[in-house]
Amino acid sequence: MDHEISERAGVKIVHVHGPIDVSRALELRELLGAQIDSASARVLLDVSDVPLIDSSGIGILVTAHRRATGQGARFGVSGATGTVARVFEMTRTNKLLSLFGTVDEGVAELAG
Amino acid sequence: MRFLRRAPAGDDLALRLLGVLAETSDYRARLDAALDVVKAITGRPDAYLYVAEPGGERFHLEHTRARAAADPTRAAPGPMQTAMEGGAEWSVPTPPFEISRLPEDANPRVVTSPVGQLYSLPIAGGDGELIGLLRAGPVAEDAVPRAVAERHAQIATPMAVVIGQARREEELRQRLASATAQVDASRRLAGSAVDVERLVALLLELALAGTRTEAGFVAVRSATGRLEVRAAAGMPPGFADTVDLTPETGLFDWSAAEGGALFLRDVEAAERMGIRSLLAVPLMEEGDALGVFALVTFAEGAAFDEHDLTLLEAFTEQIRLMLYNAQLFGSFSERYLTTVEGLAHALDARRPETAGHHRTVSAVAEAIAREAGLDDAAVEAVRIGGLLHDVGLAGTAEGSWESDVEHPTVGASLVAHLPLDPGVAGSVATHHEWFDGWGFPAGLKGEDIPAAGRALAVAEFLVELSTPDEFRPGWPPDRLAAELAQRSGSQFDPAVADAAARLLRQDALRLPAAAAPTKER
Numbered sequence: 187m188d189h190e191i192s193e194r195a196g197v198k199i200v201h202v203h204g205p206i207d208v209s210r211a212l213e214l215r216e217l218l219g220a221q222i223d224s225a226s227a228r229v230l231l232d233v234s235d236v237p238l239i240d241s242s243g244i245g246i247l248v249t250a251h252r253r254a255t256g257q258g259a260r261f262g263v264s265g266a267t268g269t270v271a272r273v274f275e276m277t278r279t280n281k282l283l284s285l286f287g288t289v290d291e292g293v294a295e296l297a298g
Numbered sequence: 299m300r301f302l303r304r305a306p307a308g309d310d311l312a313l314r315l316l317g318v319l320a321e322t323s324d325y326r327a328r329l330d331a332a333l334d335v336v337k338a339i340t341g342r343p344d345a346y347l348y349v350a351e352p353g354g355e356r357f358h359l360e361h362t363r364a365r366a367a368a369d370p371t372r373a374a375p376g377p378m379q380t381a382m383e384g385g386a387e388w389s390v391p392t393p394p395f396e397i398s399r400l401p402e403d404a405n406p407r408v409v410t411s412p413v414g415q416l417y418s419l420p421i422a423g424g425d426g427e428l429i430g431l432l433r434a435g436p437v438a439e440d441a442v443p444r445a446v447a448e449r450h451a452q453i454a455t456p457m458a459v460v461i462g463q464a465r466r467e468e469e470l471r472q473r474l475a476s477a478t479a480q481v482d483a484s485r486r487l488a489g490s491a492v493d494v495e496r497l498v499a500l501l502l503e504l505a506l507a508g509t510r511t512e513a514g515f516v517a518v519r520s521a522t523g524r525l526e527v528r529a530a531a532g533m534p535p536g537f538a539d540t541v542d543l544t545p546e547t548g549l550f551d552w553s554a555a556e557g558g559a560l561f562l563r564d565v566e567a568a569e570r571m572g573i574r575s576l577l578a579v580p581l582m583e584e585g586d587a588l589g590v591f592a593l594v595t596f597a598e599g600a601a602f603d604e605h606d607l608t609l610l611e612a613f614t615e616q617i618r619l620m621l622y623n624a625q626l627f628g629s630f631s632e633r634y635l636t637t638v639e640g641l642a643h644a645l646d647a648r649r650p651e652t653a654g655h656h657r658t659v660s661a662v663a664e665a666i667a668r669e670a671g672l673d674d675a676a677v678e679a680v681r682i683g684g685l686l687h688d689v690g691l692a693g694t695a696e697g698s699w700e701s702d703v704e705h706p707t708v709g710a711s712l713v714a715h716l717p718l719d720p721g722v723a724g725s726v727a728t729h730h731e732w733f734d735g736w737g738f739p740a741g742l743k744g745e746d747i748p749a750a751g752r753a754l755a756v757a758e759f760l761v762e763l764s765t766p767d768e769f770r771p772g773w774p775p776d777r778l779a780a781e782l783a784q785r786s787g788s789q790f791d792p793a794v795a796d797a798a799a800r801l802l803r804q805d806a807l808r809l810p811a812a813a814a815p816t817k818e819r
Contacts, residue, residue, distance in 0.1 A: 207575035241578045245562040278559045
């Protein structure tokens with residue numbers, strides 16, 4: 187899966203490109219799993235370059251969120267707009283995940 | 299010809315045309331925009347769109363983009379004068395509403411119509427089939443100028459795409475509106491059964507067509523709380539029966555406790571099915587989870603877009619409303635049926651000798667129906683019909699002739715409008731009909747009497763005669779069997795009478811025990 191990882195204020199920012207569907211969901215699970223590796227992990231997934239996410243992609247995000255919460259780490263998603271934001275709403279997962287408008291907002295919240 | 303030189307280049311017009319689909323979803327606005335392009339390439343003020351009827355032999359006028367009727371320039375070429383009481387009125391000629399297809403319609407040409415001479419330009423679909431005609435005028439020439447024909451050739455393909463797509467979407471909207479109207483009508487007639495399965499399947503089909511998605515399914519929560527696939531299209535064989543939709547372990551993670559959030563849990567299972575992309579949305583009603591609506595693609599590159607989400611949202615809302623109404627109606631029906639059964643039970647309790655009569659008849663009728671080979675639905679209809687069959691007596695004057703004759707009709711009318719198998723009301727209505735046509739209330743004969751009614755008739759006969767009353771002892775099985783044989787073919791369907799006789803011989807009917815009369819004569 188095409189992505190870059192950077193770090194700011196102790197928050198790992200995973201910036202992914204392209205649609206997240208069944209064919210890429212497992213890769214995303216591995217990618218996020220490797221980042222959420224300890225209680226101190228602060229991980230922000232930036233989806234501003236993701237044109238579409240389906241139910242499998244959302245499943246991976248919720249799993250990552252639960253895994254992080256379970257071990258005392260933190261996980262958030264930033265940059266969901268258009269189609270991606272609507273999918274979160276339609277599947278009612280927008281209230282389940284920590285969603286942020288921008289990377290800056292996500293970093294500020296997760297680092298704090 | 300000055301106008302033509304100023305006209306936008308063909309490529310610009312082609313782009314403008316295709317942009318129309320994205321700009322608006324309003325059918326008329328799309329056709330307006332398409333006809334504006336026709337006016338631009340022909341330089342004429344009036345444009346008309348004709349579309350092919352099914353079969354392609356005729357075209358009808360689908361849309362007009364012409365000068366207003368009051369426009370003085372529109373009087374040409376020769377307005378008609380209409381005589382009106384108290385004066386005269388000028389009326390504007392109109393193009394024909396319907397035209398027959400001619401072989402020359404496949405090429406640009408000039409035609410004569412009530413609105414003068416018009417260019418006639420073909421719209422051909424991807425397969426070369428003529429899907430419509432564009433007409434523009436008025437024109438003075440007798441042939442389409444080369445410049446107009448060339449511009450038309452440049453926009454022909456996008457025009458066919460736009461008109462074709464606009465028409466497909468409009469047809470879809472109309473089918474959806476019709477399905478919605480059916481749901482509304484069913485809801486309003488608190489009487490007729492809401493055919494949920496059929497409408498869910500139709501809505502799924504429309505959603506797939508509208509989003510151009512290959513596959514999808516609708517799962518609905520059953521009375522036991524399990525999610526069950528009610529409609530599926532394009533899914534792998536056996537999907538509906540094998541997919542695990544248990545909220546705790548199945549394909550989806552779905553918890554009403556989390557506000558109804560729904561997502562895929564088992565990505566590997568989806569991958570094994572060859573699914574490329576899956577979008578599932580919950581159908582929620584006031585925090586209550588009614589079901590799941592999912593669109594599925596298998597092909598690479600097939601992705602959902604904004605337009606698909608809008609359609610998906612609209613269809614989800616339709617299905618949600620329908621399920622909610624069906625659920626409301628279903629629980630209403632259940633309570634109503636319980637009330638009617640209670641009424642029948644209360645009738646039985648009026649006399650000691652008839653106590654439990656309806657329940658006994660129901661059990662006996664169910665056994666006979668099964669022995670006679672009726673299918674499961676008919677057996678269930680007989681069982682419920684048995685529980686209610688004489689309830690019409692409560693609505694008629696007791697002991698009167700009318701009460702005897704009318705009670706099957708009155709009883710059937712009490713349950714006829716519930717979403718139950720028609721065999722229920724049918725069996726109640728016909729349990730006093732005779733196989734030879736000499737029964738009542740309708741005097742039906744043979745196969746015209748529903749199978750459930752024929753089974754119920756035998757059951758009631760056996761229960762009545764095996765129950766002792768004030769003056770007569772209950773009859774033992776051998777006498778009942780003899781009486782059945784006697785009446786087989788006249789009062790009773792021979793096949794049902796034979797089935798009942800077999801059960802009597804096996805002592806398999808739970809009839810009231812033969813006993814002495816309840817009173818001495």
